[in-house]
């Protein structure tokens with residue numbers, strides 16, 4: 413982790429026109445065995461955390477309401493059997509991760525970048541549907557590795573009527589944001 417901090421500091425000094433290197437916190441998130449994410453928190457986020465303000469905002473966005481969407485998807489695809497999770501729009505504008513389910517806090521976070529009428533409702537629903545599948549399919553531990561997207565998970569995911577359109581939209585998002593890949597985590 414300290415190497416990451418050092419790398420960040422070096423890069424910042426190189427690019428930052430002699431501005432002081434901001435304080436950062438580095439955390440390592442192991443994901444699904446294959447994907448590992450390193451997140452760098454900015455000092456503004458650290459300050460917010462110190463003040464004790466939660467990062468949870470609200471399910472009601474400007475364009476879409478995640479609570480209503482959850483209820484609708486729950487009825488349509490899960491026989492209304494999923495326990496309600498806490499739903500929230502992300503505060504930070506993540507570039508390539510559009511949704512995330514946190515089992516510990518039973519929270520689903522959807523990227524704020526999708527809270528816009530320019531984003532079709534079925535695409536936001538697809539991201540939320542993916543996260544809801546994480547409630548239905550808990551991660552499986554196989555030989556000490558945690559698998560989140562099991563074959564049963566992927567099978568269910570493909571049942572979503574707009575599945576292939578959603579894949580195309582994900583590619584489009586990645587192109588627009590100049591990232592290799594956009595996805596629901």
Ligand SMILES: [Zn+2]
Pocket residue numbers: 542546560561596597
């Ligand atoms: Zn996932």
